[in-house]
Amino acid sequence: MARVRVLPESARSPGRSETESALSLASRMPHLVLEARRVAANLAHGIHGRRRAGTGETFWQFRPFVTGEAAQRIDWRRSARDDRLYVREREWETAQTMWFWIDRSASMGYVSDLAQAPKIERAIVLGLALADCFVEAGERVGMLGLMPPRATRRIAEAMAQTLVTDRSALEEDLPPQAPVAPQHEAVLISDFLSPMRDITAMVEAISARGARGHLVMIVDPVEETFPFQGQAVLHDLEDGLSLRIGDAISWGRAYRLRIDQHREELQALARRRGWTLTIHRTDRPASEAALRIMTLVSTSRGTGPGGR
Template identity: 45%
Template sequence: MAAENRHLNEEILAVRRADGESRTLAASLPRLVLEARRIAANVIHGLHGRRRAGSGESFWQYRRFVSGEPSQRVDWRRSGRDDHLYVREQEWEAAHTVWVWADRSPSMAFASRNARDSKLERGLIVAFALAELLVAGGERVGIPGLMSPTASRSVIDKMAETMLHDDATRASLPPSFVPSSLAEIVVLSDFWSPLPEIAAMLAGLSSSGAHGTLIQIVDPAEETFPYSGRVEFVEPEGGGNITAGRAESWTNDYVARVALHRDQIREETNRLDWLFSTHTTSRSAAELLLYLHSGMMVSKSGGRATVKAGRSA
């Protein structure tokens, strides 16, 4: 009984944190910004930019001439320096807009004892760090409904300031808007919204031909449902609650419902040629950042930026 009471008290504290943390975002943001910059700095040293050969004005590199190419592509000045023929390649000016949405709704503030960060903290850290890397690579980053696309090197500060001055109700999903066909969207959320709402969001964002990635950020407790005995579950956004007499008896049904919900989301993203992956807050933020950024390579064939598929990040 003592163990059950201790566990219940821990979860009550987690619920209270979920209720209060979203109201103290102003106090948390400086720390999250510093953490995002630290992670971005650590990651960026091992990454190459998103530059690719193609049409553009900036010189990129010389490469060996390949038999069968048009002879007018040969750079005769460079080729005259030795016994090989070289082609002067220009940088492909591929900068486009990446819209990044980090869910800041009350449910994201939840954090159990096994989490490194709350879902809110993890989503913001990764959103800020991803924006930093993208801008360093020549991209523009915007927040749907909040911040116009920018290539400013102070993009993290702009994002944080915009969020601090956002007095609107914090929705789980990004607002309806029509991105350009070449735009890319990254949505970081726990995606516990009803499936029809998620499907409607996807339909709207993909209507112009844009593509993107949904990352479901979850707490370890939301993955495994480690509850037993009498537990009261409080819904942080609707204010409702439900009491389980023997919470352990709910585990199998819970896990099955979560798997079904994810399968349904994945079915929607696959149909629209989007990607869906999950990330648990017991894992590192750098792991998710690498997963997102390393896969965002522009395809010369269609101009689309894609994220390599994976079961989880």
């Protein structure tokens, strides 16, 4: 039978127990930062069709000339076809902003011996690795309610530093009410075990102004299979409640049906709002989920296979 444990609050804020004078992030979160760098490096080999920062030689699109711009930016050949002036935009000029949120509530401290890592560690690694890849692609990355968008090559360290020093979100299982501008994108990493009405309200609030989003659901294998027998005691990590059950096998069947229904509702919500949903099990490599998310982001913008 699978053994499970729950990480303490301090483990959901890695490095917090270190002294505040420890300036080097590597001394606070060495494992997670280095793992994120490794995933990002592997991911770079599997990304195709991504926009890159650089000299801006690759054509992106034409847009109308705006009064006050330098005349040398006008594309005269395209302008000759119409009665308007047009500017040729390059890829690096259309960089977008990605917003991240990583759930650090109590349920994210769950881990079984079937997993490669606790849910919270996998969520942090995925977030840092994806942020590193987005910045490398010429985009800006911020953290909802915690950090404004940046384009620094040390984005993983900046995000990790923010997570280390912030404890306000350890009890929150959904993102803060932070505005996301039109055309920006949000990557929300959580187990999404909150009531659907709360998740729906959050997604609709973010997408109301035209922002796109990607839900990344982190799941421990035991949370999917419920491989228990006989009597068992179930603990609600968020509310501190306990439930003793006498027939774990029968209860497990009802549990799996409820989980399937919850995921179907999540998928329907994502589809309805034009978002994506990725379910990642912690017994699988982080690079699998990271590559899928990068592909979904490209596809949603029309820059993946078959896009423009």
